[in-house]
Amino acid sequence: MQREKYEKNSHLRVLKEIAELLNEGTDISLLLSDVLKKLLQVTGATTGWIFLIGPDGRYNVASAENLPPALSKDHCEPLRRGSCWCIKGFRNGSLTKASNIIECRRLEKAAKLNKDETEGISFHATIPLTSADEVFGLLNVAAPGKKEFGRDELALLESIALQIGSAIKRVRLTKKAQEVALIEERNRLARDLHDSVNQLLFSLTLTARGGVEMTEDLETKHTFQHIQELAQEALTEMRALIWQLRPSGLEKGLIQAIKGYGEMLGLHVHTKLSGLLALPSLVEEALWRISQEALNNSKRHSGQVDVYVSIKVSKCKVHLTISDHGCGFIYEKEKELPSFGIESMRERVEALNGHFELRSELGEGTQIDVALPY
Numbered sequence: 185m186q187r188e189k190y191e192k193n194s195h196l197r198v199l200k201e202i203a204e205l206l207n208e209g210t211d212i213s214l215l216l217s218d219v220l221k222k223l224l225q226v227t228g229a230t231t232g233w234i235f236l237i238g239p240d241g242r243y244n245v246a247s248a249e250n251l252p253p254a255l256s257k258d259h260c261e262p263l264r265r266g267s268c269w270c271i272k273g274f275r276n277g278s279l280t281k282a283s284n285i286i287e288c289r290r291l292e293k294a295a296k297l298n299k300d301e302t303e304g305i306s307f308h309a310t311i312p313l314t315s316a317d318e319v320f321g322l323l324n325v326a327a328p329g330k331k332e333f334g335r336d337e338l339a340l341l342e343s344i345a346l347q348i349g350s351a352i353k354r355v356r357l358t359k360k361a362q363e364v365a366l367i368e369e370r371n372r373l374a375r376d377l378h379d380s381v382n383q384l385l386f387s388l389t390l391t392a393r394g395g396v397e398m399t400e401d402l403e404t405k406h407t408f409q410h411i412q413e414l415a416q417e418a419l420t421e422m423r424a425l426i427w428q429l430r431p432s433g434l435e436k437g438l439i440q441a442i443k444g445y446g447e448m449l450g451l452h453v454h455t456k457l458s459g460l461l462a463l464p465s466l467v468e469e470a471l472w473r474i475s476q477e478a479l480n481n482s483k484r485h486s487g488q489v490d491v492y493v494s495i496k497v498s499k500c501k502v503h504l505t506i507s508d509h510g511c512g513f514i515y516e517k518e519k520e521l522p523s524f525g526i527e528s529m530r531e532r533v534e535a536l537n538g539h540f541e542l543r544s545e546l547g548e549g550t551q552i553d554v555a556l557p558y
Contacts, residue, residue: 198226202344206351212236215355216247219348224249228337229325231305233263234313234348236321241275242500246321254294254301262290270310270322279322282311282338282345286331304328311341315349323348363465374429382422388415423448424480437461438468442475442493449483452490459497467558470532471495471504477525478506478552486510486550500557507551515544529554 205222209215220232233248233255245263248256255262268289273279285308295302308326312319323345325333333341392412399405424445439455446453463471475493482491488510496503526542529552533540538556 198340199343199347201226202347206347209351210355210358212352212355213246215351216348217249219344219351220247220249223325223344227325227340228327228330229309230327231308232323232325233260234321234323235263235271235274236313236352237271237274237319243271243321252294252301252303252305254298254303254305255290257301262294266290270324273310274312274319274322279310279312282309282333282342284332284338285310285324307331309333309338309341311338311345313345313349313352315346315353318349318353320349320352370429374426377422377426377429382419382426385415385419385422389419420449438463438471438475439493439495441472442479445476446479446491449479450489451479451483453479454490454492456492456494457497458495459502461495461497461502463497463502464558467502467536467556470536470538470556471502471554474504474529474532474552474554475506477529481525482506482508482510482550485513488549502556502558504554504556505551507549509549512544512546512549514546515542526552 202219202222205219206215209218216234216236220234224230224232231250231252233251234246235243236246237243245260248260248263251260251263266289269287270279270285273283288306288308291302291306291308295306305326305328307330308324311323311325313321313323323341325341389412392408392415395408396405396412399408438461439457443453443455479491482488486508488508490508492505492507494503494505496505530540530542533554533556536556538554541553542550543553544550
């Protein structure tokens with residue numbers, strides 16, 4: 185009786201420590217890393233890894249601690265590639281509670297190659313990360329020589345996994361709410377600019393045009409013409425800014441938004457789409473902003489009105505290519521990027537673990553290639 189009471193109090197203490205840690209987290213990657221370290225500290229497990237699994241069944245290793253060489257080599261390649269019973273059970277819905285995995289395909293394969301690389305780990309427990317009716321991935325824990333986790337241990341791990349699932353849901357909902365708030369703020373700012381500055385510039389354009397027609401003095405006429413040209417240029421820039429804040433065509437799809445923005449700039453955008461374009465909002469937002477900057481650069485510097493945009497969607501990556509046949513410029517890869525706008529494009533791509541490449545030759549045009557995972 186005394187032992188049961190001690191174990192119950194111990195489990196409550198563990199859950200309390202994990203809950204406090206999870207409540208502080210705002211970044212899923214850091215949150216999972218911290219909670220996995222804490223979990224290994226307060227339980228009998230020594231090794232752990234977490235799979236996050238998307239609705240399409242694709243998974244990634246979101247966090248890993250104290251892995252044996254059999255699983256950690258080549259940046260966790262044995263975990264990142266292939267399938268196993270855990271992943272299959274998650275995908276087909278048969279894995280719904282904490283379970284002992286007595287035949288781990290990944291560990292068995294590693295042991296056949298070199299048993300020492302498993303460091304005595306041949307079994308592990310796997311626990312779904314859930315919150316209400318949503319599932320996010322799997323928590324896996326192991327220890328050298330441990331062939332089975334007891335009922336109480338599995339119950340504790342299941343409670344921890346439930347806490348982790350709830351934290352993941354909280355962070356994702358918070359992030360989504362922030363994205364919605366940002367969109368609403370952009371829309372508000374776009375409306376304000378349209379109703380105030382945009383209208384004033386339009387009025388200035390009409391006033392300058394009237395001045396040109398009313399005066400006979402050539403010098404005064406030229407002054408009004410210059411004012412009209414500047415006002416028209418500022419009006420075009422303002423409309424581009426409003427479009428960037430609130431792209432009126434994005435709800436109809438990325439391709440239509442890019443074409444519409446190009447037309448607004450006076451460009452003829454030739455588009456090509458390969459594959460089904462159904463992307464996460466962050467990826468679509470990145471492609472949209474990169475396209476805007478590329479079209480702006482083409483308008484300002486290429487000397488051409490034709491721009492070519494290609495989007496190719498594969499199983500786990502989307503490729504964007506934007507090119508023109510304009511004047512181009514001298515660009516050497518080992519040197520810094522030629523403008524802040526191009527640098528911001530690269531930073532946006534790298535923030536999403538993508539690949540960015542710029543190619544340009546004097547008199548041959550410019551091409552930007554982007555590849556983003558999703």
